[in-house]
Amino acid sequence: MFTKFVNRTKEFEFLEIRGQDVGVGTNTVMLCGESGVGKSELARNFLDRKAELYPTIKVPIQQAEKDSYSAGYYLTKLAKEMHDHARKDKRIYSLEDFLRKSASASVLVKKIGTNFKTDLSAFVPFSNTAKSVWDLVFASGDFDASAFFQSTHSDILLTIYEYVLHECSRHSMIVNIENVQNIDYRSLELLTSIIRSSNNCLYLLEFTEDSATGYHFSELVSILQENNITVDFLPVAPLSLEDVKRLIDEQPNLTWEVLKNSYVNWNGNMRLIVDVLAKLRYGLPVKGVKVVDILSATIEHIDVLKNAELFLLTIIAVHHEPVEINLLKRLTTFKEALAYVLDVDSILSALENRYLIKKSAGTVMLAHDSIAVALHKLSRSGLFSIIGQRFWLNTYEQLLDERDIFLSRGWLLMKVLYFSSLLTLDAKVFGLLDLINQEALKSRDPEKMIGYVADVRLNLFQKDTIKHHDLLLRLDHWLIEIWLKLGHSQKSWEILLQLNDNAKVFRLLKAMLMEQIGKHGDAIGFCESELSTAITGSNYELALRLVKLVTNYDIGNKSLSSAEFFDLYRNDSYVNLFEYGFLLRNAELVFNYVDGLPYYLESISHFERFGAKRQAAFSRITYGVHLGLTGKYRQAEEQFLQAEDELGDEITEKHTLWNNLAVLELSRGITNGNAEELLRQALVTASGDFDRFTIAMNYLILMDFKNQDSDAEMAISTMLKILEQPSFANKEILRYAFFDLHKYYEKTGNAVLAGHWRKRIDELGMEETPIWRFWLYGVHIPENDEEYFLSLQDRAISFLCNWNMEYDSSLMRYE
Known part of the structure; x- marks a missing residue:
């Protein structure tokens, strides 16, 4: 687009000073400015200047709402860019190199091998030996890192974290991350640990001001400073008018007069120049406006797209993350898309020429953040969005059914849940409860996965029929149990309080949760009330007495707890009950x-x-x-x-x-x-x-x-x-x-x-x-x-x- 890079003298002087410490110390710089002001171009140019001296890692992030990213998303993107960079820069390890050669990866390698063996054992006949499973992933010359970067598994996130930590603590490098204001909480937690542990890197974090959904600037800086990370600030202001005039000299169809007539009160934001260039390239009228508004300019730009172009742009935007072009080409066999798309490649080229998308390593993403917002404002894209949601749901359901051993089932399930939620397909989510239970218990982000089920619960609350009441009860039972398994007693308790059912199972859960959240007096009183009518020798009676035993121990009544233990242990009527195993385990409350x-x-x-x-x-x-x-x-x-x-x-x-x-x-x-x-x-x-x-x-x-x-x-x-x-x-x-x-x-x-x-x-x-x-x-x-x-x-x-x-x-x- 532009071959020149003008001015920014003061900014480069600032970065040069911080860059002098690379190799001897670590610096963290926050590049702050409004969307489109040139933060990414500034960082990219600085990285290009330093590429011969140090490995330079740029992490492009498509802006979205902060809470829409899964836990570890930003860190995974950093690891992927680092891995890809290592393929052409042998100064740092690729993920494969790290797992093969690093002594610190030995514990991780064992864990990963166990996980792949577990995941494959259901449908790969020879996966009963660790070696054959390991060869599937680490066969010489055939390493496929996508299996790691797509995985939702908790152990894989640990592997990614250890990989980035290893590289940043042992090598001098410059790391640049875009849109850090929307970083997910787990990535922020892990990134602070990595920055603290590295002694020779420069971290350039791009922060976009006026982002309505991300961290506030002071909030993010406070988190970093609480972790003893010193943050330098580099405000990136719009270019001066003289600098812009120098830039447009190389554009044959763009003159200062045209630009001035387009945006009367233009303030130097480069994204608006890109918009004018796109219009000129396609012979579109350039209208003057009195007030600069990037969103309005973007809407005006995309509103003149052909139906096929707008359709494909909407499909990409709906996906939320960068899209694999090979998956996008499945549109040509999706019935609802046939009226709009026959040749994906030619439409992608047209959108790229308009500076609306950008391609990278077999993927495509929106060129800038305001496009997704602008699409929501266009009535034409409404139907396209629904078709896009159906298309992506259909695509990821097919992939989930195919059981490709190198595609994470957890990742595919998250995609299916996401698009099912957008389309309010409650029955589909119900049908996936068993799979969600399996995947959530090994996921790095179980809360997000379970959150889709919670959305279905809210939908059922709004429907008042016997059928929906029964479904809601089943869902509440499922949610209480999964939160308990994950150790979130308070979340289970909050759901239980809303239940209108007096079944024994919920009464026992009430007693258990009272003990776990510290309502000890209430737990003992409730257990005694229930025990007064419980059948002697029943598993319900035993379970209630166990809750009472543990609660008495909690509050220091060790003699009562001990007496309860021996009374239960000596009672033969309990020996063959499942809950008796918990009594035996709780012997630690009584014995040395x-x-x-x-x-x-x-x-x-x-x-x-x-x-x-x-x-x-x-x-x-x-x-x-x-x-x-x-x-x-x-x-x-x-x-x-x-x-x-x-x-x-x-x-x-x-x-x-x-x-x-x-x-x-x-x-x-x-x-x-x-x-x-x-x-x-x-x-x-x-x-x-x-x-x-x-x-x-x-x-x-x-x-x-x-x-x-x-x-x-x-x-x-x-x-x-x-x-x-x-x-x-x-x-x-x-x-x-x-x-x-x-x-x-x-x-x-x-x-x-x-x-x-x-x-x-x-x-x-x-x-x-x-x-x-x-x-x-x-x-x-x-x-x-x-x-x-x-x-x-x-x-x-x-x-x-x-x-x-x-x-x-x-x-x-x-x-």
Whole structure:
């Protein structure tokens, strides 16, 4: 379009100064300006100037509403651009290189191999061996990275994160990301971690002002600064009139007089020049307007398109993300599109000549952000949008049915759900509930996937018939259970409160959720009321008594909890009930570390008899934790690894397992093994405050041991943010954390903060057990004491385990 690049002298001087630090330090620059002012061109030109010195990665992002991006979308785009760049620039690793050659990828490679084996086992006959599955993905010379960049799997996002982290922390490079104001929350979280961990990069983040749907500028900067990232600001103003005159000299049909007559009050925004150029190229009239309005100019531009051009442009816009051209060509066989499109390539060329789309590596996207908005304003594109939604739904349903082993089922399912939601096809979503359940439990963004089901629930609320009431009840039951499996008790509780059904299953769920969200008094009172009419020896009675047992333990009534445990354990009428396995697992509330071990083993066997692999795995985690607490580290590791295999792709307890494997290393004084990678991955995947707090605390301990103060401060920042409004009331984990903070600041010589956290320990007013007398006063613990192995380290390291009763509708029925 333009071959010249004018002025921007001050901007380039600013970037040149920041660029001098590449290789010796990290800088983050926010390029701020209105849409179309030239931020991307400025960044692209600067990257071109530096390409010989450093790898330069540009990440184009098509602007959309912030919450419409799936978790990890921006980071995945960064990883893809980095991988593609590495194919022509051997100074950095491609994703394939990273997985094959990097020592830090060893844990990830094992996870990915397991995931592919699990995904393929249903329909690939030879996938029973890890080697053959691995060869499908990593066969020499045949690596297909698209399988990673399209995947919605949580472990794959971890792989992508570790890849970008590895490259940015080991190489000097310049990274430029467009439209950062709309970055998804998970990418922002991970990107801040990457920036903090890199010491030799320049990050250019483009921020578009006046974006109604994204982060506010101050909000985004505050998040970065809270993570100890210093942000420099580079305002990008419109070009001066003289600069624009220099630019248009090379355009044979564009004169200053034409431009001036087109936009009387034009302010130097380059997008309007592009609009005028497109009109001139096609011999369209150039009308003068009194006020500059980019949206109005864009509407005027696209309103004169032929039907076929407008149709295809709308189809691309409806897709929301860059479109694969090969998929777009399926339009020629889609019945509703035949009246508009016969030759996709020729129409794409016409749209490209009008500067309405841009192509890249087999994909096409809108050329600028205002096009999608303008299309919504045109009545002609309304029908085209509906046809586009139907086309994309049909396309992704076909791909989902084809079960291509290199296309992520989770990614395809998200596309089907998205377009089904746009078309309000509630019945279609109902038909996918089982698949959604499977994919959500291993997805990096389960909330978004489940959100489409929640949309159907809202639609049903508006319909008042018996049929719709029954469907709504079924959907509520499904949502309560899936949120419980994902550890979101509060979301389950909010749905339960809206139910108008008195079935036993919902009454039990009410008791369970009361305990989990901290309504302890209500939980005990409700259980006692229900037990007064419950059938003796029934699974409903046992489940209610288990909730009561755990709740009494929660509030410190340990004698009542213990009495309840033994009364249930000695009652033979419960032994053959499914829920009895939860009682055995909860032996940890009653026994010391050693004496509880046989009960956990019995719990594992009990659940295995029922074919309850998930519950058996959770009991195995509890068993492994107590083996670790008694110094049987190798046996504990075996139990954790076996539990990981049993859980397969499910993400709900992956962070628990990774944390516990790291704790085993810390307990043995190993600081140069896999603990750092495991804890970092656990912190990325954990969602609940308690688990995130515990993992961050363990990460602090490791960084303290390794004298990596910057990373230790990052862990402390995470802990303090959670402490501002904690959703848990576990005093023991608080005491652990306060002690670790006290020891860290004591070691770093900050007496004030060390004293502050030591005082916070005393303010908790908790009993000083032998381990606490050792940690606080150095009182020796004999080897025969159950807490002896905790005293081998002078830090409070914590395992995670699940001893609450889980709900599983397929195994727990209450009539």
